[in-house]
Amino acid sequence: MRLLALALPCLLTTALSAQVGLTLPRSGNTQRSAVTQFIGPVKVSIEYGSPAVHGPDGADRRGQIWGKLVPYGLTDLGFGHRKPSPWRAGADENTVFETSHNVLIEGKPLAAGRYGLHMIAGPDEWTLVFSRNSTSWGSFFYEESEDALRVTTKPSKHDYREWLTYEFTSRKPAEATAEMQWEDLAVGWKIAAPDIDEVYLSKLREELRNTAGFTHLGWNAAAQYCLQIGKNYEEGLAWAEAAVSKPFVGRAEFSTLSTKAQLLERLGRDSEAKEAMRAALNHPSARPVEIHQYGRQLLAAKRVAEAMEVFQLNAKRNGDEWPVHVGLARGYAATGDKAKALEHARKALAQAPDEVNRKNLQNMVKEFGGGS
Template identity: 50%
Template sequence: MKAKGLWTVVFAVAVLAVVPAVATAQVVTLPPDGKNQKASVSQWIGLVEVNVTYNSPRVTAPDGTDRTGKIWGQLVPYGMANLGFGTCGDQCPWRAGANENTVFLVSNDVKVEGQALPAGAYGLHMIPGQEEWTVVFSKNSTSWGSFFYNQAEDALRVTVKPKKCEYNHWLTYEFTERQPDRATVALKWEYLEVPWTIAVDNASELYVENVRRQLRNAPGFNWEGWQEAANFCLTSKANLKEALSWAQNAVSLPFIGQENFVTLRTLADLQAANGLNAEARKTFQRAIDHPTAGVMDLHRARLRRGRPHGEGAQVREARGRAGARRGEQEEPGDDGRCPEGSRRNQVT
């Protein structure tokens, strides 16, 4: 009897240990029921990734009621609201979606409507208004909706203007007006759009740093990689001092450096950009005298604006020599710089 009683106690303890685990277990994942859908949208601004992950409700209510004209100011109140639950009292913004936090993630520091926002993940909330909206980026991105919103956790608030748009049955986020260094994010639902801008002030610097890393890998083992890196900085007017050393490497780095019209012309341009005008003129002369300088290369050089190397007469003479040497005009390369047979796009 004593042994039986002992096993009864052990069984009871085991049951008590299992029941809480079962009670707190996650339910199974089922298909969306049509009330709202999980969504995510990403956009790259140069090397910067921006992502919005959200739950997308529809205009039609779960019971089939058409809520057109009853979304803004009714389903989604203007101003702060009391949600009747949670810790934000009557100072609860809208969660800018449904269910969990809408999460705004950015891989690098950016500016939102001209204001700095560090890289990171943010809970995205909004304070709607008839004339203007406040977009809130909270450092808390892991809560459920806005029930536990705390203004002390705000990383940034910006004020934007809503505008009318085409009908959107499902709440959606889109990236519009995309440029190399900026884009507009827009929330769209029913007939309303709420846009705000994201800008990357240091887009060229990020590319330069990326190129710098690449030159320590495979692209650094051929002259084309160094030349393209140098030419990128030249055309971007960025990192010109270091780019000069990259151009020199394209010409003379042991084992891989190569003198040709492209490398010498890039070197001459960067010497001029760094104020080394005497050296630039000498290097330019070497470029146009080089056997790889085709007639069309020289023609483009003559047409180049500014002529920083005093190149007019030099180019005319070199064109004559090149024409006699080759007997015919060359077709230009697709970028106007690389001679036939050279590899392109070594640095991305």
């Protein structure tokens, strides 16, 4: 009944202001708050009423929140349907948890949607309740039959919080931790995107049907993402083909042709991959640094002879331009010709465009027997 006495005047005053279409101060010294976090393309938000530890009359309720103002377990709130109900996890209207995509909450699946968030408090363990009903007032009309998910979690001590607050306290590429903080306590739970790669791919498919699909850059970037994540090569190749030759959009140049070549290679279509890469390397758009980087990739893959051919092609096409001699130095070193490697390392050192490259090339010269 204490919860009812505290909540009912706020309910009536706030509801009345909404009914007459006026914007008036909220009752009970409680402001509406919201927090949003993206997990990649997945948008997660929590909207809630934020009560204070000090009551509307100024009374300090510290030490009187957990197990008292917020009862442990389910309780009859004295209004609504009068069934044992959880806490509304905030104040006034439903606390609302919304996710744009399917997620895992503490390892359990929750479909994309908008949910009323309730909590069953306890001294050692809490239960989070995600209800399909997100439009009711608080927990007064909570129905267990509308539960979409329940998970358990542990409370922890926290620095003092006057205002109830939700925060995302840890963030990783495919997961985040949400936390409710109030008074001296926090309750957190992990939210994970179960297949973040597929979420991105789905988004790419959608976006390529819009303005991103009106340029070769969009198709090429989507194809490169498939290389980055190491899967979806067939569709990636189709995107690469569009980047090269799609009517009114495609553009055959080093970046698009080399992306196509890499995807063909991942699919085991080696002869086609070599042909596409040859076209990329010999295309007028191929810059010395791009040719050099491809040679470095071949060296890293222990394909020394092929790398040497690429470095020599770069020299034939671009003469003394940076970083032609760097590539030749590395290529000759990989073949065991230290004299040639030293010759080109010295030439590259004389061209070094910045301090980082200069120091690296000085070390290379020393390594090849050129002294200090």
